[in-house]
Amino acid sequence: MATEAVAGQAPQRISLLRVLGPAHVWALGVGIVLVGEFMGWNFSVGKGGAMGSLIACWIIGLLYTCVAMIDSEVTSTVAAAGGQYAQAKHIIGPLMAFNVGLYLVMAYTMLEAADALVVGDLLAAVAGELGHDSLHTEPFVVLTIAVLAWLNYRGVFATLTVNFVITAAAFLSIVILFVGVQPWKPGEMLQHRELLTDLPYGWIGVIAAFQFGIWYYLGIEGTCQAAEEVRSPARSLPYGTMSGIITLLIAASLTWYIASGLLPWEYLGQAATPLYDAARVTGSTYLQVFLFVGTIFSAIASANGCINDASRSWFSMGRDRYMPLWFGAVHPRYRTPYRAILFLIPIAVSFAFTGLLDQVITFSILSGLLGYTFMPINMWMFRKKWPLDTIRRGYVHPFHPLPAAVLLALCVATYFATFLGYGAQLLAMMAFYIVASLWFAFHRYKYVRRGDQFSMPWPKPRGY
Amino acid sequence: MAKYSPPKQGKAGQVFDSLFLLALVYITLFAPLVLGLTGGGTTTQTVDQPTWEALGQNEVMAKQWEHLGYTPETAAELITTRFDYTINPVALIVTAIVIIGYFVFLIRFSDKEYRQVIAERFGKDK
Known part of the structure; x- marks a missing residue:
């Protein structure tokens, strides 16, 4: 239940609408992440070569397996809306919850900026090929974000229904490209034998590639953000998330195979739209058009889902007074967190205007990575404060504490990967979260109600 | 324990907090980006009169670069730019x-x- 709360007015209870099914959850998760197959993942090729990127894809796949195991246990037990943010509130404490909420907002807002940037870059590239060299990207960036923000403002059902259709079309374009390059005839169109090289930086390059290896999967955990608007969370969330992960694994494998068989690694490692470029070198106009549409659709679907998720995290924090209460309002007619949606628009537009795709993506990756670092800590505390026999869990993951330990080790390796080449940006991101944490701890928290933050019907945690 | 009653934050306070957060995003994240203080730590090697062979590209690689609209001169910087992992x-x-x-x-x-x-x-x- 949300609160339409404006300072000085009597609160009025309005809830978000429960209208979403498993297909919408799939569309929300895959819609956000699928764009990672159309752009961004290939920067891992730049950091470690094509083979290094493939190894990073597998190892980071292990990181996400640990994320899925841990998240399944905690999410199936913490049945409160807000995903990892609600988990942190109940298990670790308010300051951690504030940070986790902020990780979600920043990861999704930066991803939204990267999506809009790619739309602009692709349109400019295609205009260049058609003889119009000086097309400005900025109007398309603004138009993309403005239209999607308007859709989100008007209602979640229409928004995610649109996502379902365009995500499915984008996924289909990858399959069409895969068939179009005739993988059953190696050496004809796909040239892996001639294009694949040794590791250009050795094994340190493979570790460095972990940074952008995250991009193959980043955001799939966002499906639990929709918990409050799903008709049947116990059924829709696991089905939607699991089918989403399977879709991504297939798409990631196809993407690497196609792109590394068509493009030299030095080009692939810095390309803004690698799959579109792969279609271009096939010489087929049909494939080029399909991949143009697929890239645009994936970027739009991703930005659409990001606006949805970022605004809901910001809204949740406003509702709990972690942010100004003004953001905790639901639109009286459309039942959407409209103020949170509007507030985040200028941030996304500004970062998209920089044109620095790898760096905008890095901000998103780092926020995601900080969130994954929280998860093993959260898991250890959860089992310590509520051992298995004290509360009923929807799912108990096996081999604890092995997944938590592996996840933490892989997070440390990925921080090191980011330090290699993007160290200054890593420190800038940490500066942001440190100052924000001090602001919350010593200023903002005084506006937060204490006992109301714990809403689960659990016994008192052990040790308190 | 007595229930804690938080103070009510007025409109001005809420506006101030919102602007503070916006400023924090722009100072710590946006400014380093646009001022060029962040980004890939790379080095670029200069090749005089580059050819595909001199750039370490085999025949198939050269063909793909040409499909993408590059010549050895325009591709040289992309090919010779490397991350510095020191x-x-x-x-x-x-x-x-x-x-x-x-x-x-x-x-x-x-x-x-x-x-x-x-x-x-x-x-x-x-």
């Missing part, structure tokens, strides 16, 4: 301390706040 130990230690210190602060301060939450929700008995 590790500065001081920078690495400082980065590690910042990240570990941040998480230690988060966990310790969160625990302090969490104890208040639990005490108010369940009553204090230890």
Whole structure:
């Protein structure tokens, strides 16, 4: 239940609408992440070569397996809306919850900026090929974000229904490209034998590639953000998330195979739209058009889902007074967190205007990575404060504490990967979260109600 | 434990807090980006009169570059730009301390706040 709360007015209870099914959850998760197959993942090729990127894809796949195991246990037990943010509130404490909420907002807002940037870059590239060299990207960036923000403002059902259709079309374009390059005839169109090289930086390059290896999967955990608007969370969330992960694994494998068989690694490692470029070198106009549409659709679907998720995290924090209460309002007619949606628009537009795709993506990756670092800590505390026999869990993951330990080790390796080449940006991101944490701890928290933050019907945690 | 009643924040306070957060995003994240203080630590090697062979590209690679609209001259910078993975130990230690210190602060301060939450929700008995 949300609160339409404006300072000085009597609160009025309005809830978000429960209208979403498993297909919408799939569309929300895959819609956000699928764009990672159309752009961004290939920067891992730049950091470690094509083979290094493939190894990073597998190892980071292990990181996400640990994320899925841990998240399944905690999410199936913490049945409160807000995903990892609600988990942190109940298990670790308010300051951690504030940070986790902020990780979600920043990861999704930066991803939204990267999506809009790619739309602009692709349109400019295609205009260049058609003889119009000086097309400005900025109007398309603004138009993309403005239209999607308007859709989100008007209602979640229409928004995610649109996502379902365009995500499915984008996924289909990858399959069409895969068939179009005739993988059953190696050496004809796909040239892996001639294009694949040794590791250009050795094994340190493979570790460095972990940074952008995250991009193959980043955001799939966002499906639990929709918990409050799903008709049947116990059924829709696991089905939607699991089918989403399977879709991504297939798409990631196809993407690497196609792109590394068509493009030299030095080009692939810095390309803004690698799959579109792969279609271009096939010489087929049909494939080029399909991949143009697929890239645009994936970027739009991703930005659409990001606006949805970022605004809901910001809204949740406003509702709990972690942010100004003004953001905790639901639109009286459309039942959407409209103020949170509007507030985040200028941030996304500004970062998209920089044109620095790898760096905008890095901000998103780092926020995601900080969130994954929280998860093993959260898991250890959860089992310590509520051992298995004290509360009923929807799912108990096996081999604890092995997944938590592996996840933490892989997070440390990925921080090191980011330090290699993007160290200054890593420190800038940490500066942001440190100052924000001090602001919350010593200023903002005084506006937060204490006992109301714990809403689960659990016994008192052990040790308190 | 007596229930904590938070003060009400007025409109001006809410506007100030919102602007503070916006300013924080632009100062710590946006400014370093546009001022060129962040980004890939790379080095570029100059090749005089580049050819595909001199750039280490075989026949198939050269053909694909040409499909993409590149010549050896226009592709040279892309091909010869490499990440510099030389590790500065001081920078690495400082980065590690910042990240570990941040998480230690988060966990310790969160625990302090969490104890208040639990005490108010369940009553204090230890």
